[in-house]
Amino acid sequence: MTDRADVVFSCRDLHVFVEDREIVRGVDLEVRAGEKHAIMGPNGSGKSTLAAALMGHPAYRVEGVIELGGERVDGLPAHERARRGMFLGFQYPVAVPGVSVASFLRAAVSARRGEEVPIREFRKMLAEAFETLSIPKEFMGRSLNDGFSGGEKKRLEILQMLLLRPRFALLDEIDSGLDIDALKVVSEGIERAAGPEMGLLLVTHYQRILEYVRPDVVHVFMGGRIVRSGGPELALELEERGYDWLQPDAGPVEAAS
Amino acid sequence: MPLDEETVRRIATRLEEGEAGVAARLRALEVYREQPLPRRSLHLWRYTDPAALMPDGLGPLPAEAGGAPGPVPGRPAAAVLLRPGEHPGIEGTLPAGVTVEPLDGGDPRLGRAVPEVRGPFEAMNRAAFDAGVLVRVAPGTAVEGPVWIRAASGGGAFLPRILVDVGEGATVTVVEEHVGGAGGFRIAVTEILAGPGARVEHVPIQRLDDGARGHLTVRTVADAGASVATSFVSLGGTLVKMDLGARLAGEGASSELLGFLLGGDGQRFDHHTVHRHEAPRGRSDIGFRTVLTGRSRSAYTGLIRIEQEARGVEAYQENRNLLLSKEARADTIPELEILNEDVQCTHGATVSPVDPDQAFYLESRGLDPVEAERLIVGGFLEPTLARVPGGVRELLEPVIAARLEALGAGR
Numbered sequence A: 001m002t003d004r005a006d007v008v009f010s011c012r013d014l015h016v017f018v019e020d021r022e023i024v025r026g027v028d029l030e031v032r033a034g035e036k037h038a039i040m041g042p043n044g045s046g047k048s049t050l051a052a053a054l055m056g057h058p059a060y061r062v063e064g065v066i067e068l069g070g071e072r073v074d075g076l077p078a079h080e081r082a083r084r085g086m087f088l089g090f091q092y093p094v095a096v097p098g099v100s101v102a103s104f105l106r107a108a109v110s111a112r113r114g115e116e117v118p119i120r121e122f123r124k125m126l127a128e129a130f131e132t133l134s135i136p137k138e139f140m141g142r143s144l145n146d147g148f149s150g151g152e153k154k155r156l157e158i159l160q161m162l163l164l165r166p167r168f169a170l171l172d173e174i175d176s177g178l179d180i181d182a183l184k185v186v187s188e189g190i191e192r193a194a195g196p197e198m199g200l201l202l203v204t205h206y207q208r209i210l211e212y213v214r215p216d217v218v219h220v221f222m223g224g225r226i227v228r229s230g231g232p233e234l235a236l237e238l239e240e241r242g243y244d245w246l247q248p249d250a251g252p253v254e255a256a257s
Numbered sequence B: 001m002p003l004d005e006e007t008v009r010r011i012a013t014r015l016e017e018g019e020a021g022v023a024a025r026l027r028a029l030e031v032y033r034e035q036p037l038p039r040r041s042l043h044l045w046r047y048t049d050p051a052a053l054m055p056d057g058l059g060p061l062p063a064e065a066g067g068a069p070g071p072v073p074g075r076p077a078a079a080v081l082l083r084p085g086e087h088p089g090i091e092g093t094l095p096a097g098v099t100v101e102p103l104d105g106g107d108p109r110l111g112r113a114v115p116e117v118r119g120p121f122e123a124m125n126r127a128a129f130d131a132g133v134l135v136r137v138a139p140g141t142a143v144e145g146p147v148w149i150r151a152a153s154g155g156g157a158f159l160p161r162i163l164v165d166v167g168e169g170a171t172v173t174v175v176e177e178h179v180g181g182a183g184g185f186r187i188a189v190t191e192i193l194a195g196p197g198a199r200v201e202h203v204p205i206q207r208l209d210d211g212a213r214g215h216l217t218v219r220t221v222a223d224a225g226a227s228v229a230t231s232f233v234s235l236g237g238t239l240v241k242m243d244l245g246a247r248l249a250g251e252g253a254s255s256e257l258l259g260f261l262l263g264g265d266g267q268r269f270d271h272h273t274v275h276r277h278e279a280p281r282g283r284s285d286i287g288f289r290t291v292l293t294g295r296s297r298s299a300y301t302g303l304i305r306i307e308q309e310a311r312g313v314e315a316y317q318e319n320r321n322l323l324l325s326k327e328a329r330a331d332t333i334p335e336l337e338i339l340n341e342d343v344q345c346t347h348g349a350t351v352s353p354v355d356p357d358q359a360f361y362l363e364s365r366g367l368d369p370v371e372a373e374r375l376i377v378g379g380f381l382e383p384t385l386a387r388v389p390g391g392v393r394e395l396l397e398p399v400i401a402a403r404l405e406a407l408g409a410g411r
């Protein structure tokens, strides 16, 4: 038996349904502390559904087991998963008009800690994080994601990851809509947040970000399933050959270990 | 006491008015007597029975004033207390050019913005208002800090009246706060005359007691180039109708009306707004939001009317209703009457529960569902709160927080 003590996240035989439609059709994953995994797959294959269901989105019916740090979380609502250290970076971060970035972040950091974060400490954290992500300070007082550009929203997602210090982070297409400079800033932010203790699952459509955030394991996701897993070279192969040679129903599938 | 000549005379005497006051009040009494209650088929009264808002008599004067309303927050230019059957209590040192004084029933400006023929509530108030204040701002005067008028009563009927006359190019903020009134009726009328180029901020706050009923009318007449910003908040009472609006009477006048209501179990609201463009190149904007919980109900009717001669007008109207419970109900009816082609006009209305995507986003950051909802609702109210003058936010924030707390507990 391999040592499971450093597994920060796992799911087994995960199925996700929208009404009667099965969108995720049996997924197994295991992410260890310090590991970076990438999930790559074509549009519409169910990547965002997988990510949202793992985070506890109430619109989905989920079967299977989800564990965070060895404890089951599949029965828990989203906020409980977040408090225990799961983080989802959204493909499309949601605008909440009238709620300032700073007051939202303070509520989030306090919730994650289980106690109100003192205002001075919070200001300091915030200033550092804004600096790291090259976000102008004016954004602290703006409405959350309201009228932000795609790149600004994505930076703010990574900023939240930095502040919330998750044990396991899912980043759903954090790279989409970013120009090359923003991609570098976001990648640096990810590298900074992801220490030896955190597990990371990077969901992406393109190989590009993987040049900056180097994955240890690459999974190919098609038709609601992982159809192949391998090392970083698999990403390059996908870049060259596309997805067509990997049909979900064609031949045996190399299961995730 | 019945609303009759003797009562009207008694009120005028008590307020030490002269013959002109008595005469004008008695004329209004005639109008009142000749006006039947509005028919329910009128769109303004589709959702509320006017009889339910009409006091069956006027209280013995002076009516018991009700809970001590406490000091006014912030740094008002003047604090005015209106109580039934009493001259207004006025505190504060006013800058030159501003006067705050008892309103006399004989004042010739009364009725310019709200004529008694408008309806029985308006006629009743004109005949029998039992406390009134006149705020005058001389041309070119800028008043710092709000004139804060608080109308407070116990049970019984209370008919306060406010008249604000703002001279050319003058600037003033008037807060009108309705408190108390448990078990009674509040029939209020406010008239604001904004002279050419005047800038008026008006903040009507309705936080009547549980069990209070009210009919509050506010009308502004904006002369050429005048701009009026109204921020209204409706929180209290059991059955409350607020009827707010402006006549953009002069060229290039503007009026912006932002407001919200927060309704809980057992409350019924009926709010109406109107912008009437009578002159060219005016601009008006209405943004009214409601948050409803429990079995509360809100009906909103909003009218934009643009007269034939009012060319080059821009007019907007939006009503958004957030339903936090399955039993809450909101009706919304926008109406446009546009008599010329040269206008830009939009209106929109929504009725919906809290956006589940917003809730999930916040919950994915560790906020529990109650906290998430509170934050979303707070954000929804922000456009109005963001622009109320100093002191008002201070006053409202704890009241709103307590209300939202109660929502969380009630699920």
Ligand SMILES: Nc1ncnc2c1ncn2[C@@H]1O[C@H](COP(=O)(O)OP(=O)(O)O)[C@@H](O)[C@H]1O
Pocket (backbone or CB within 6 Å): A018, A023, A041, A042, A043, A044, A045, A046, A047, A048, A049, A050, A059
């Ligand atoms: N809440 C939902 N309701 C209905 N259909 C959904 C829902 N969520 C996802 N789907 C469907 O699941 C499929 C996969 O979508 P998605 O997970 O966004 O794919 P990807 O992220 O890989 O592009 C799509 O066909 C999408 O329409």
Ligand SMILES: [Mg+2]
Pocket (backbone or CB within 6 Å): A047, A048, A049, A091, A172, A173
């Ligand atoms: Mg997606």
